[in-house]
Amino acid sequence: MICMDVKKIKIAIIGAGYWGKNLVRVFYSLRDIVDLKYVCDLDEKKLQYIKSWYPSVITTTDTKIIFNDSEINAAVIATQVGLHFSLAKEALLSGKNVLVEKPMTETREQAEELVALADEKNLILMVDHTFLYTGAVREIKNLIKNGEIGDVNYFDSERINLGLIQPDVNVIYDLAVHDISILNYLINEKPTAVSAFGKSYITKKTEELAHINLEYASGFTAHIHVSWLSPVKLRKTLIGGSKKMILYNDIEPSEKIKIYDKNVSMDYETETPQSPIYRSGDISIPRIDNIEALEFEANHFINCINRKERPLSDGKSGLRVIEILEACNRSIKEERKINL
C-alpha cells in the first residue's frame, strides 16, 4: 500500500480550456496511479469550474508554483500553441517530464531545442498526438506492418467541418496536424517534397481551408484536405495498397475501418498491349476496441515515466510533424513545391 502510494506520479495540468478539461477528467480518473495536484490557467472562471468539479485539486494562475514544486513529476501543457515552447522548456529545465498538446511548437527550431533538452535532462517529452492511441489507427498500423494490404501506394485524407476557426494558427496547424502525425506513424518514410494550397475567406488572415500533397522517394504519395468551412463534418482516409485498400471513416461510431479486398494489377504475361486486371473480393470490418484514446494515451505517458521508456509520440515524432507543417506554410507563402 505504502509502496503504491510512493509510486503515484504527481502531475500539473497547465491550460484548462476545452482540451485541458478533457485532460483533467482523464488524469483524475487515473487516480490509482496519478496524483493530479495542480491545474493552472490565467482565466479564474475556468479555475473555478475545475475546483467545483475536483475540489481536491489546487488551482493556480501561476506556473512558477508548479515548476518550483519539487514533488511534481510531470507537466501537461494544453495552452494555446504560442506558449507551448516556453512552458515546455521551463518545465524540462525544472526537471519535469512533459506531455505537450499538438502541435508541439510553432517552429522547427523550437521543436529541436525541446527534443535536445529532454534528451540532455533524460526526461520524457511526449506530444499529444491522440489519434495514434485510437484502436482504429493502431489496427491500420498492424494491417500495414503485417503486409496485409501489400505495398502502400497512397494515403488520402479529408478532415473537414464548420469551424472552429482558431485565432492563432491556421487550419493546417489545427487539423492537418492529426493526419500528418497518423501518416508519419503508418509510413516508415520521410516525404521528399510538400506542396500546399490554402485560402482564407473569412478572417482574411489565416488559411481556413487547405490541400496538401506529399511526395516520397518510394513513389508513395499522400494528400490531405482540411477545412473549417465545410457544411458537413467528414473524417475519412483512404489508404491504397497493392493488395488491399482501407477506408477509415472516423465518424462511424463502430464500423470505423473497412478493408476492401480489391486491387488492380497488370498482367505482364499477356500479349501487348497489357490490360489492367481488377480484383474485387469481400470487405471486412474488423472489431476495434473502443477504449478512449486519451485514457490509453494518459496511461502510456505515466507508464513511460515510471519505466523510463520512450513514448510512441515522443518529441522526435512531434518534431517530424512540425517540419512538415512548416513546409506547408512555406509552400503556401512561396506558391511552390518545397523540397525537404
Place this chain on the structure above:
Amino acid sequence: MICMDVKKIKIAIIGAGYWGKNLVRVFYSLRDIVDLKYVCDLDEKKLQYIKSWYPSVITTTDTKIIFNDSEINAAVIATQVGLHFSLAKEALLSGKNVLVEKPMTETREQAEELVALADEKNLILMVDHTFLYTGAVREIKNLIKNGEIGDVNYFDSERINLGLIQPDVNVIYDLAVHDISILNYLINEKPTAVSAFGKSYITKKTEELAHINLEYASGFTAHIHVSWLSPVKLRKTLIGGSKKMILYNDIEPSEKIKIYDKNVSMDYETETPQSPIYRSGDISIPRIDNIEALEFEANHFINCINRKERPLSDGKSGLRVIEILEACNRSIKEERKINL
C-alpha cells in the same frame, strides 16, 4: 404528318462501345423527331449487337458512307478520344452538325480549329458534357444565379472509384473533365492558374489518381480529386457560399443536393479582436426532376439543330474545358503551377 416526317433529323452514330450503345438507345427512343440511320464501328461484333437490337439501323465500318450521305444532318461521335478531332472535322467539312463525346479533342489547337470550322460552316458543334443536363447541376446553377448561396467561395469535388483505367487518356481527361465542365458552367469566371498533381501506380504510364487546384482572380478557388484506384465509388461536391453551402452527392438516388443554411462571418462591429460568427440553420433537400440527362441532352441537340440555336455545351465550352485539361497535364509534367 408529311410535315413532321420531313423535319425528322437524320443522324449517324460513330462508335458503338459502352457510351455509344447508350447514345444509340437514347436517340432511337427519340424516333418521333430523329431518324437514326447509321451506326458505325470498326468492330463487327459491336455492329452485330446493334443490328440485333435495332434491325432498322444500317450498320457500317466505313465513315465515308455516312459523310457522303447528303441525307444525314448530324453525326454523333463516341469513339476513343484520339479520333474525335479528325472525325468531327470531317463531319463538319461534310456539312454535318456534330455532337462529340467528351473531352472534345486531345489538344487546344484541335478544339480551336473545330470551333472555328463550325462557326464558318454555320453548323452546330456540341460536346457531350452530360452532367450539365442533369437536374442536380441545373438546380445548383439556379441556386447560384439567384444569389441564394451568396458569393461562391470554393468548389471541392471528389470523383473516385475503382477503374476503369483508360488505355489512351489519364484519369484527368476521363473523370475530371466532368468536374471541369460543371465548374465552368456554374462559375462565370476563368481560372488564372492551375496546379495539378498526378501519379501512376499500375500502368506506370498514365496518371491513375490526381488532385487539381484552380485559382481565380476573384478569390474563388476549386479543387478536384479524381482516382481510378479508390475502393469506394464517391461523387461528392461541396460548394461553399458566403450565405449557404451545398453538398452535391451524385451517388444518392434521390437526395442528391443538400443546401445547408450555414455560414461563418466576421462581426466587424465588435471590438478588436473580432471573432468569427457561426450560423447554422435548417437544411433543405430540393426535389429534382429525374429525367435521364442523356435524353434531355439528345433532345437539346436536336432542338438546337432545328432552331439553329447555340447549345449549352457548345464547342466554345468544350474548348474552355480542353484548355484546363491541357494545363493540368502541363502542370504535372513540369511540376509547377501553370498560369492561364
Place this chain on the structure above:
Amino acid sequence: MICMDVKKIKIAIIGAGYWGKNLVRVFYSLRDIVDLKYVCDLDEKKLQYIKSWYPSVITTTDTKIIFNDSEINAAVIATQVGLHFSLAKEALLSGKNVLVEKPMTETREQAEELVALADEKNLILMVDHTFLYTGAVREIKNLIKNGEIGDVNYFDSERINLGLIQPDVNVIYDLAVHDISILNYLINEKPTAVSAFGKSYITKKTEELAHINLEYASGFTAHIHVSWLSPVKLRKTLIGGSKKMILYNDIEPSEKIKIYDKNVSMDYETETPQSPIYRSGDISIPRIDNIEALEFEANHFINCINRKERPLSDGKSGLRVIEILEACNRSIKEERKINL
C-alpha cells in the same frame, strides 16, 4: 446450326405493362436460345411501343392466337393478378409451359388447381419470385445451409416506400409476397400461425400498410413490415442466428449483405443467476455477383423447359406463398391469429 435453331424455345408474353416490358427486354436479349414470337396486351398503345422497339415481334390483343399456335412452347403471364389463374390455366390446357407473375393466383384453390394441372400435363409451372434469383438471396441461403449463422432465430423484414398503390391487390399481395417467397426459400419449415395487421388510409379499400407475424413450431419467428405510405424507400431484412447475424439491405448498390459475427448466449456453467454473454467480432461483406436476377431467372425457366427439370420457384412454392397471403388477409379481416 439447324440443330440450335430447332432447340430455340418459342414464347409469348402476355401483358406489356411495367413488368411485362422488362420481361420482353430480358427474353429478347436471350435470342440465342429463345424466340420471342408474340407479345399480347389489350392496350394498343402498349403494343405499339413494343413493336417500335422490337419490330420482329408479333403483337396481338388476342390470347387465342397464342394458345392456338402449336409452335409456342411457353407463355409468360404478366397481367394484373385477377387474370393470372384463367390465363395460366388456359395456357397449360393448350400444352404451354408457364411462367406467371407473382402472386401466382388470387386464391389457394386456384393455385392448387394450376399445380395439379401442370403435374398432370407434365408441363413447367414457374412463378416469377424474382428475389430468389438474386445473388444476395442465394448467398444468404448458402450461409444458412452451411450452418455459418447457426440456428436461425428470427427473420425481420421491412419493405416500404411511397406507392404505387395497386388497384386490385393490397400491399401484402404486392410487397410482402416478396418477403414471404424469400422466407419460404430460406427456411425449411412451414409456419403454424399467422397474425396480420393492416390499414387503409387513402383508398379506404385495400390495406396500404401492414405488419405480419409468423410463428413456427421450432420457435423460429418472422415479422414483415410493408407499406405504400412511407416517405423513404427501405428494403432491409435482419436474420438473427445463434452464431451470427445478417443484415440484408437491398437498397445498397454493392454492399447488400453484412454478416455480423455477433451473438448472445447463456453461460450455463457459471453459478446462478446466469448472465447473458455477448460476443462481437468482425463484420464481413461478401462479394455478390451482380448478374441481373430477371435474366438469371429467364435462363432458368428456359433451361427447365429444355431439361424437363423442376424450377426453384415452381408452382408448389407459389402455392405455399398464396397460402400465407390468404391467411394474412383472413387474419386482418377476422382480427385474430390464424392457425395454419
Place this chain on the structure above:
Amino acid sequence: MICMDVKKIKIAIIGAGYWGKNLVRVFYSLRDIVDLKYVCDLDEKKLQYIKSWYPSVITTTDTKIIFNDSEINAAVIATQVGLHFSLAKEALLSGKNVLVEKPMTETREQAEELVALADEKNLILMVDHTFLYTGAVREIKNLIKNGEIGDVNYFDSERINLGLIQPDVNVIYDLAVHDISILNYLINEKPTAVSAFGKSYITKKTEELAHINLEYASGFTAHIHVSWLSPVKLRKTLIGGSKKMILYNDIEPSEKIKIYDKNVSMDYETETPQSPIYRSGDISIPRIDNIEALEFEANHFINCINRKERPLSDGKSGLRVIEILEACNRSIKEERKINL
C-alpha cells in the same frame, strides 16, 4: 446571495448504477440550484466510485437516513424496476418530491397508488421519460401541433440493438417504454386496443424481441419494434401525416429529423375509378438544439418543485405508459388482442 442559497433544492439519488451515475453527474452540474446531498446504493463499490468523483456527497446504503432527513426536498429513484414502487411510496410518505426512473412501476395498481398519493400530499411525482425532453421530440410535437403534417395516420418505430438483456424486465419494459411515452406525448388520444408479439431465444424467460400494434378510435395506428438481438443499433421512427411525413432517426448526430413534403391522396373530382395522386416536394431538416435532454429534464424537475407546477412527464403520464406496457404483456401471454 443568501436568498439563492436558501432556495437550493436538496436532493438524494437512490441507485448508482449506469443511469444513476448519469443522474449524479447532471444534478451535480446544477449545483447553483441543487444541493446533491446523498447518493444511496446497496453496492459499496458503486458508492466508493461516487465518493471518489464527488467527495462532497454523502454516500449511504440506508434509504432511511434519506427519508428521515427533513432537509431533503426530493428523491431521485434509479434502482431496478422492482423497487420503484416501494421507494417512491416511502419517499412520498416522507414528504419528498419524486423523480422515478422509467417505467414508473411494475403494475398499473402501483402506478395509480403513487399518483393518488402524490396528489394527496401535494408533491411532485415525475417519471424520467427522457426522450420527451430531447430537442427532436419537442420539434416533432410542434410540427404535429401546428398542423404542418396534417392528420397523423401512423407512427412506426424501431428501437433495436444487441443487448443489454435485463434481468428483471422484458424488452418492452426496457425499450418500448420510450416509444410509448413519445407516442402518448405526440398523440392526444388513448389506444383502444393493443396486440403484442414477443419471443425469448436466449434466456427462455423474458421476451428479447417484440412487435406491438396499437389501434385508436380515430383510425390512427402505431407499431413498435423492439429488440435486444439485433446486430445493428437502430432508432428510427416514421410518422405519416396526410400532408407531410417525418423520419426521426435518433442515431444521426445532427440531422435527426427529416420532414418529407410527400403525400398520397385521392382525387374525388375525377371520374370513376379514382386513382391515388402522389405528391413529392422538398425535404427539410430543421436545426435542433443539442442541449442534453437529461440536463433539460433535471432543470424541469427542479423548476416544477420550486414553482409547484405539474411536470410534462408527471405521474399520470407515467401511469398511461404502464397501462399500455401491461396490456402488451397480457397480449403476449394470452396470444390475443387486448381491448383497453
